[in-house]
Every structure is written in structure tokens, then in C-alpha cells.
Amino acid sequence: MIGRAPVDGCQGSLAAIPAFSELPENDRQRLEERAVRLRVPRGAKLVCQGDPADELYLVLSGRFFVTLNGRPGAIAEIGPGEPIGEVAFFGNGVRTANVVAARDSDVLRLTREAYAEIASLAPRIVSDILAYFAKRLAAVAAVAPALEPKPARTVAVLPIGVSSLVPPLFIAGMRRAFAGSQAAILTQDDLPSGRGASDTAITAFLNAVEEKFDLVVYAVDRENGFARSALHCADDLMLLAAAEETGSRPIELTPFEREAADLFPNEHRSLVIWRNAAERGIAGSEEWLRHRDVALHHHVALNDDADFARLARFLTGRAVGLVLGGGGAFGCAHLGVAKALREAGVPIDFFGGTSVGAAMAGALAMQRHPDDILKATEEIFVRGRAMRRITIPLYSILDHRRFDMALQQHYGNHAIEDLPVNYFAVSANLTCNDMQLHRRGLLWEAIRASTAIPGILPPFITREGDVLVDGALVDNVPVNVMRGLKLGPNLVVAFRRAEDWRVVGGYGQYPSRAALLRDLLLRRRRRPSLVTVLMRGMFLTSERVQRTSRPGDCFIEPSGAAGFGILDWHRGREIAAGAYRYTSDLLASDASVRGLLNLGGGELAPQAVGD
Numbered sequence: 001m002i003g004r005a006p007v008d009g010c011q012g013s014l015a016a017i018p019a020f021s022e023l024p025e026n027d028r029q030r031l032e033e034r035a036v037r038l039r040v041p042r043g044a045k046l047v048c049q050g051d052p053a054d055e056l057y058l059v060l061s062g063r064f065f066v067t068l069n070g071r072p073g074a075i076a077e078i079g080p081g082e083p084i085g086e087v088a089f090f091g092n093g094v095r096t097a098n099v100v101a102a103r104d105s106d107v108l109r110l111t112r113e114a115y116a117e118i119a120s121l122a123p124r125i126v127s128d129i130l131a132y133f134a135k136r137l138a139a140v141a142a143v144a145p146a147l148e149p150k151p152a153r154t155v156a157v158l159p160i161g162v163s164s165l166v167p168p169l170f171i172a173g174m175r176r177a178f179a180g181s182q183a184a185i186l187t188q189d190d191l192p193s194g195r196g197a198s199d200t201a202i203t204a205f206l207n208a209v210e211e212k213f214d215l216v217v218y219a220v221d222r223e224n225g226f227a228r229s230a231l232h233c234a235d236d237l238m239l240l241a242a243a244e245e246t247g248s249r250p251i252e253l254t255p256f257e258r259e260a261a262d263l264f265p266n267e268h269r270s271l272v273i274w275r276n277a278a279e280r281g282i283a284g285s286e287e288w289l290r291h292r293d294v295a296l297h298h299h300v301a302l303n304d305d306a307d308f309a310r311l312a313r314f315l316t317g318r319a320v321g322l323v324l325g326g327g328g329a330f331g332c333a334h335l336g337v338a339k340a341l342r343e344a345g346v347p348i349d350f351f352g353g354t355s356v357g358a359a360m361a362g363a364l365a366m367q368r369h370p371d372d373i374l375k376a377t378e379e380i381f382v383r384g385r386a387m388r389r390i391t392i393p394l395y396s397i398l399d400h401r402r403f404d405m406a407l408q409q410h411y412g413n414h415a416i417e418d419l420p421v422n423y424f425a426v427s428a429n430l431t432c433n434d435m436q437l438h439r440r441g442l443l444w445e446a447i448r449a450s451t452a453i454p455g456i457l458p459p460f461i462t463r464e465g466d467v468l469v470d471g472a473l474v475d476n477v478p479v480n481v482m483r484g485l486k487l488g489p490n491l492v493v494a495f496r497r498a499e500d501w502r503v504v505g506g507y508g509q510y511p512s513r514a515a516l517l518r519d520l521l522l523r524r525r526r527r528p529s530l531v532t533v534l535m536r537g538m539f540l541t542s543e544r545v546q547r548t549s550r551p552g553d554c555f556i557e558p559s560g561a562a563g564f565g566i567l568d569w570h571r572g573r574e575i576a577a578g579a580y581r582y583t584s585d586l587l588a589s590d591a592s593v594r595g596l597l598n599l600g601g602g603e604l605a606p607q608a609v610g611d
Contacts, residue, residue, distance in 0.1 A: 062105020246284030331356030
């Protein structure tokens with residue numbers, strides 16, 4: 001229920017609102033006397049689509065979702081200092097959307113009658129407000145940016161499973177990861193004396209802390225007043241699970257976990273599975289994920305500061321993604337790029353790709369060294385000749401069995417959800433005529449589906465009967481997929497042609513059957529091969545992908561060598577070495593790329609709550 005709250009029950013000052021920051025103190029006092037401060041509980045609807053716009057709201061603390069009737073999900077978010085409904089209010093119109101509190105929030109409400117009274121008493125207030133909103137609207141209209149989610153300002157960490165406590169080593173690791181920044185990690189022990197008995201007092205304290213910091217993390221240990229207030233004041237929910245609790249069956253939700261999860265939409269829920277030591281292998285993550293609808297999950301070893309630094313980047317919207325496009329044997333260039341990034345200290349928090357890019361990204365997400373991956377690639381394609389075994393062309397031209405065996409050998413039985421770093425692969429689903437996003441299941445199967453070149457290899461058939469083929473058909477450089485999964489910058493590896501592909505001779509010079517047989521015996525090739533035409537056709541999107549570039553994304557585009565073929569796996573080392581030199585030079589000369597090096601972890605850290 002939304003109602004008028006006492007002035008000391010709501011957080012935020014008028015001076016902190018940009019529209020009022022330049023007003024003289026006496027004018028702000030007049031506005032304060034005629035406006036009403038409201039407490040809006042999580043889930044309450046402040047504005048209803050279609051209602052008359054008779055009130056103007058300004059957010060003092062908290063966050064709101066903007067939704068449309070009949071359309072799922074939020075189309076925008078509104079945070080502290082921002083107005084709600086100003087266009088319809090000043091235009092005497094109706095509300096064009098719903099506005100719902102994403103968490104317990106405080107707003108300032110100004111009715112049309114109060115606005116008219118203020119206008120008669122202090123005309124400057126009106127002119128300043130209108131001037132501010134006019135500038136704001138003009139700025140928005142000039143650039144018309146796409147609406148994107150904002151990083152959370154407050155995150156509630158809730159332990160789940162048998163354990164009901166946040167491990168002290170987890171809190172210590174988070175504090176190290178946030179060292180030097182405007183962040184606070186709060187526990188029950190940080191509440192001032194006398195605050196524990198009243199939920200209202202705890203909420204006021206949490207809101208006061210939020211005003212001082214850019215990010216506040218609430219470590220919730222048990223169901224009590226602190227937990228309830230923290231959950232209702234949080235933008236995001238982070239579930240915390242112990243890896244040692246995984247066994248042989250899914251881990252069910254407790255009533256309190258279910259109640260907490262229901263407060264947050266899917267895109268604002270995540271799962272962190274912690275283990276005591278990085279040396280311990282990861283397994284059984286599916287048991288935690290089966291009954292939990294979360295946007296992302298992360299693995300954190302309590303003795304590994306790199307894991308905590310990665311988690312901090314996700315929390316602050318600065319996680320770095322590496323997107324690898326398809327390109328046949330030229331995918332060896334991905335390994336040269338990855339090696340240069342690794343040596344430069346660029347942290348990669350999320351790997352994803354299509355076709356050969358999915359294969360390389362999967363091995364990198366297993367935290368294998370690029371040199372070792374290159375050796376495995378030679379083993380599969382050069383010595384193992386996995387793409388050279390022709391079969392009766394009923395289902396495909398090539399026999400897939402040796403390729404499948406090689407994938408199983410080199411990727412093992414690793415599940416995507418058990419990888420130490422987040423990963424995705426893209427394939428094309430011919431059953432539903434859409435893109436298939438692989439985020440769960442066996443890693444080798446996802447790679448096999450993503451690399452199933454139509455006609456060359458048989459499609460991958462899922463247990464549900466879906467028919468999957470090479471993801472290059474739908475998205476050969478899936479940077480938009482990465483953007484939809486996380487906030488933060490992305491390094492995107494797509495391939496440029498060394499030269500235009502042209503064939504000597506006209507269409508009428510295709511050989512006869514007798515000449516074709518002779519060419520096969522003599523290993524001569526005078527026309528474009530079937531494999532080359534299919535693969536080049538699928539990779540057309542690589543030439544267009546940079547048109548979708550956004551600020552914060554960096555495109556790395558090694559060029560192909562002259563005379564290089566898409567199946568020339570024997571030139572893998574040459575390709576990787578060229579991409580390594582290209583990327584090393586780019587990192588040394590391009591300031592925008594060098595900026596990514598500052599994301600390596602140390603610039604975020606908590607101050608004492610009382611500072």
C-alpha cells in the first residue's frame with residue numbers, strides 16, 4: 001500500500017535531485033512544504049497506464065520498473081534523482097506506461113494543485129523545473145539511445161541449501177575485490193545498536209548507507225528483520241550455494257528462498273556456487289540450477305582473488321566478454337588473439353561464439369592455455385584428419401564419427417554449467433526456425449551442434465528431437481547475444497578478407513563428369529568447392545557485424561592470409577601467429593583497447609560503513 005510517510009521515514013534530499021539542485025534554499029523549503037514524500041513498497045504500482053497525469057513524481061531513493069500492458073518485462077528503469085511522468089504531467093495527458101517499485105522506494109509527489117500554488121508564490125521554481133526537463137528531453141531526443149538495464153546499486157546475498165550462513169571467507173574475498181571503491185558490504189553485525197527491533201528503522205539505516213555508496217551488498221544470514229529489510233531494499237538477489245552440498249538429486253527451494261526469489265524478476269537473480277579451493281574440480285551445478293530460474297550463475301573459489309574480482313565486475317556492470325565468430329580453419333586466429341589478451345592481462349569474464357568460435361571459446365572457458373588448444377586443434381584436424389573422411393552422401397558428405405570422438409576426447413564430459421567461467425554457444429534450430437542458445441548441457445554436444453555445417457556434417461539431434469546445425473546460419477558473430485546476457489564491454493573477434501574471392505573463368509567452364517573424375521584423381525580444383533561455397537555463404541554476417549558496434553565494444557579483425565582456404569587447418573600455427581601479432585600491436589597502439597586493461601580488478605573496494 002502506498003501512503004504518506006513521515007519526513008524522517010523517507011530517504012533523499014531535494015538538493016540531490018538535479019531539477020532542484022540550483023534552487024535557493026528558501027524556494028526548496030516552499031517546495032518541501034507543499035510536496036508529499038511517499039514510501040512505495042516493492043511491487044506496488046505507482047503509476048497506471050491510461051490514468052490522468054495529475055501528479056509529478058521524483059525518485060528520492062530506490063528503483064522503479066517501467067512496463068506496458070500486454071508486454072512482458074520492463075522496458076526501462078528509473079533510479080534516484082530521476083523524474084516519473086513529467087512529459088504527461090506538463091502536457092496534461094495520460095500515463096503511457098505503468099511504473100512499479102522494483103524495491104522499497106521513496107518518492108516526492110507534487111500534485112497539479114500544489115504545482116499551481118508554488119508557481120504563484122515562487123515563479124523561479126517553475127522556470128527552473130521546466131528548463132531542466134526541457135534540457136533533459138532535448139538530450140534524450142538528440143541521441144535516442146537504446147534503453148539498457150542499469151547495474152544494481154544494492155544486492156542482497158542469500159545463502160541457500162543446508163548452510164544458512166555467508167562464509168566469512170566469502171565476505172573477506174568480496175571486500176578485497178572491492179578495495180578502494182565506493183562500496184559497502186553490510187552484515188547483521190553492522191547495524192547500529194537499537195536498530196534491530198524495528199524493520200522501519202533498519203530500512204531507514206540501509207537507505208542512509210545507500211546514499212553514501214555506489215554499491216551496497218547485504219549479506220543475509222537468516223530470516224529476521226535485517227533479512228526482510230535487505231531483500232526489500234535490494235535491486236538484485238544473489239543466491240549463495242556451497243559446492244560441497246551437491247549430491248545426486250536436485251536441491252529444493254526452502255519456503256524463505258522461494259519467498260525471496262519471488263521478489264525479483266529473472267534478470268535480477270543470480271546464483272554463486274562457492275568452493276573452498278580453486279584446486280577442487282567443479283561438478284553438480286545442475287542440481288542447484290534445476291529449480292532456480294536465474295539469469296547467470298558464477299563459480300567462486302574462496303582462495304582465488306581472481307574469482308572475486310570477476311564477480312565484482314559482474315555486479316558493477318563491467319564484466320568483459322569475448323565473442324568469437326565462425327570462420328573454419330581461420331578460427332585458429334582466435335587462439336592468437338586470446339594469447340595476446342592473456343599476456344596483456346585483459347580479464348575475460350564471459351566466453352561465447354559460433355561454429356569454430358564456439359569450439360575455441362569452450363576450450364578457453366575451461367581455462368586452457370591457447371598454445372595447448374592449438375596443439376589439440378592440430379591433433380583433431382591435421383593428424384586426425386577429422387574433416388577429411390568422406391562417406392556415402394545420404395546424410396552428409398563427411399563421416400562425422402571421428403570428429404565426434406575427437407570432441408568427446410578433448411572436451412570430456414564437462415557440462416557448460418560446470419565451467420569455471422561463463423560460456424555460451426549458438427546453433428541454428430531447424431525445428432523451430434530460430435537461434436538455439438546453449439547455456440546448459442554437455443559442452444562437446446553444444447560445440448558439435450554449433451559446428452554442424454549443413455550438408456557437410458549431419459545435423460545434431462537433441463534428446464527432444466530438435467534438429468540443430470551450424471550457428472553461422474543465424475548469427476556468425478553473436479555479439480548481440482553477449483550483450484543480452486550481461487552488462488559491460490565486449491571484445492569481438494571477426495574476420496576480414498585478405499582479398500576479394502574471385503574465380504578465373506566463367507560459369508560455363510564447370511567440368512563434365514569425366515573431367516570431374518579426372519580432377520578428383522589428380523587432386524585438381526578449378527571451380528569453387530561445395531564446402532567452400534557453403535562456409536563462405538554462412539559467414540556473410542562477419543562482414544556486416546561491425547555496423548552494430550556500440551560504445552564499450554572493441555572489434556578485433558585479423559585479416560586472412562593470401563590464398564588461405566577455410567579448410568587449411570595445416571596452416572593453423574601461421575594463422576594464430578599472425579593474429580597474435582595483430583592483437584599485440586592493437587593493444588599497444590589503441591587507447592580505447594588499452595582502457596580495458598584497467599578492468600583487472602582493484603579499483604572497487606568498500607569503505608567502512610560509518611565513513
